[in-house]
Amino acid sequence: MGRAVNVLYFAWVRQKTGTSGETVEADAATVRALAEHLRARGGGYAEAFADLARLRAAVNQEHVPFDAAIAADDEIAFFPPVTGG
Amino acid sequence: MGRAVNVLYFAWVRQKTGTSGETVEADAATVRALAEHLRARGGGYAEAFADLARLRAAVNQEHVPFDAAIAADDEIAFFPPVTGG
Amino acid sequence: MSRAAIRIGPEDFDPAAELAALGSAGAVASFTGHVRAEPGLVALALEHYPAMTAREIARHAEEAQARWPLLALRIVHRVGRLEPGARIVFVGTASRHRRAAFEACEFLIDYLKIRAPFWKLEERGDGNRWVEAKESDDAAAQRWGR
Amino acid sequence: MSRAAIRIGPEDFDPAAELAALGSAGAVASFTGHVRAEPGLVALALEHYPAMTAREIARHAEEAQARWPLLALRIVHRVGRLEPGARIVFVGTASRHRRAAFEACEFLIDYLKIRAPFWKLEERGDGNRWVEAKESDDAAAQRWGR
Numbered sequence: 001m002g003r004a005v006n007v008l009y010f011a012w013v014r015q016k017t018g019t020s021g022e023t024v025e026a027d028a029a030t031v032r033a034l035a036e037h038l039r040a041r042g043g044g045y046a047e048a049f050a051d052l053a054r055l056r057a058a059v060n061q062e063h064v065p066f067d068a069a070i071a072a073d074d075e076i077a078f079f080p081p082v083t084g085g
Numbered sequence: 086m087g088r089a090v091n092v093l094y095f096a097w098v099r100q101k102t103g104t105s106g107e108t109v110e111a112d113a114a115t116v117r118a119l120a121e122h123l124r125a126r127g128g129g130y131a132e133a134f135a136d137l138a139r140l141r142a143a144v145n146q147e148h149v150p151f152d153a154a155i156a157a158d159d160e161i162a163f164f165p166p167v168t169g170g
Numbered sequence: 171m172s173r174a175a176i177r178i179g180p181e182d183f184d185p186a187a188e189l190a191a192l193g194s195a196g197a198v199a200s201f202t203g204h205v206r207a208e209p210g211l212v213a214l215a216l217e218h219y220p221a222m223t224a225r226e227i228a229r230h231a232e233e234a235q236a237r238w239p240l241l242a243l244r245i246v247h248r249v250g251r252l253e254p255g256a257r258i259v260f261v262g263t264a265s266r267h268r269r270a271a272f273e274a275c276e277f278l279i280d281y282l283k284i285r286a287p288f289w290k291l292e293e294r295g296d297g298n299r300w301v302e303a304k305e306s307d308d309a310a311a312q313r314w315g316r
Numbered sequence: 317m318s319r320a321a322i323r324i325g326p327e328d329f330d331p332a333a334e335l336a337a338l339g340s341a342g343a344v345a346s347f348t349g350h351v352r353a354e355p356g357l358v359a360l361a362l363e364h365y366p367a368m369t370a371r372e373i374a375r376h377a378e379e380a381q382a383r384w385p386l387l388a389l390r391i392v393h394r395v396g397r398l399e400p401g402a403r404i405v406f407v408g409t410a411s412r413h414r415r416a417a418f419e420a421c422e423f424l425i426d427y428l429k430i431r432a433p434f435w436k437l438e439e440r441g442d443g444n445r446w447v448e449a450k451e452s453d454d455a456a457a458q459r460w461g462r
Contacts, residue, residue: 084286146372168449189331198348
């Protein structure tokens with residue numbers, strides 16, 4: 001069984017996935033594993049997650065490295081480096 | 086013959102001399118000599134100029150040391166150290 | 171703890187009202203940012219991560235209040251589509267001492283302009299382009315020892 | 317050379333109008349100072365040396381314009397009798413870059429608060445007293461390498 005997490009996308013990541021957020025069921029223990037799961041969907045997801053070096057992630061609104069662990073019901077966000085206001 | 090200079094007083098120096106400004110004829114080649122001339126008048130002037138270390142001076146709106154030379158028609162100001170606005 | 175007011179949203183703001191709300195206790199420093207006019211720039215669209223901006227900005231406001239003796243602080247940041255010249259951000263700080271007011275104001279605007287989870291899409295005559303993060307900003311952020 | 321506006325006099329001012337006059341080209345930093353409330357203080361009477369303040373403030377405004385890429389700057393300083401809470405000084409600077417705006421603003425307010433030829437008479441319940449110059453101010457002034 002996978003775990004259900006809430007995934008958010010911002011900026012060009014959102015444009016490529018075509019959605020600002022969704023609930024994802026995946027057997028992923030880390031942010032990286034979740035990103036790879038999403039990339040494997042192909043299409044815009046493959047483009048969005050093609051190069052993780054271009055992405056940043058947050059778990060429950062805190063910046064984290066891609067090796068960070070994730071748990072059910074976490075809010076996981078993927079976005080380009082922030083550019084500030 | 087003395088030279089006529091325009092003398093201005095500010096803050097407590099003005100209060101002690103009792104005037105904000107006056108034309109002074111004095112045989113004074115420096116700011117210090119002028120201050121000593123004024124002190125010699127006695128009364129409030131003696132009080133105002135009792136301790137030159139407590140005073141600052143400007144000639145033609147520029148801060149100067151007491152050894153600065155003065156010339157006829159100069160504007161010479163005596164005041165306590167500025168406290169800013 | 172001093173008074174802090176934080177607003178993030180598409181609405182414009184009135185710098186005069188913000189300044190007035192900072193009181194008259196001594197020193198009030200403020201920063202108002204506008205969208206800079208640049209050749210070909212039609213508008214800037216600001217996107218943010220609302221839950222994260224709310225949390226991070228509140229945390230930085232608390233840090234500013236801990237580091238400097240502030241009497242009040244106000245932060246306003248707009249999001250959405252903004253044309254050149256439009257107000258985009260306001261940071262105001264009040265203290266009894268001017269250095270504290272200035273430093274806290276700069277600390278907060280540096281955070282907002284560099285590290286806050288905002289993304290900017292430039293709308294240009296020849297298409298749209300996401301603004302990329304700048305190296306030079308890191309130096310400014312490091313000033314605050316983070 | 318950028319636009320500079322300087323006013324020294326007893327009249328109150330409107331920070332909103334001052335801010336607005338600084339334009340919307342990017343970064344606007346401002347400082348508004350008020351007479352601080354202190355126990356027993358009834359009012360502050362500010363005296364100045366008008367010819368010298370005019371000359372020195374203009375010179376410092378020019379220096380700020382030479383040191384930082386400013387688009388506009390505004391200085392207002394009141395003199396005369398002011399009660400606690402009253403506005404006493406405004407410095408506003410506009411630049412395309414926030415650091416320049418902040419530094420120029422701090423440079424000018426440091427000059428005004430420390431070196432400008434103003435003298436303050438404190439009116440207290442038990443009499444009047446001239447404020448003495450402070451040592452600590454010298455350190456702030458030295459920051460600007462003068």
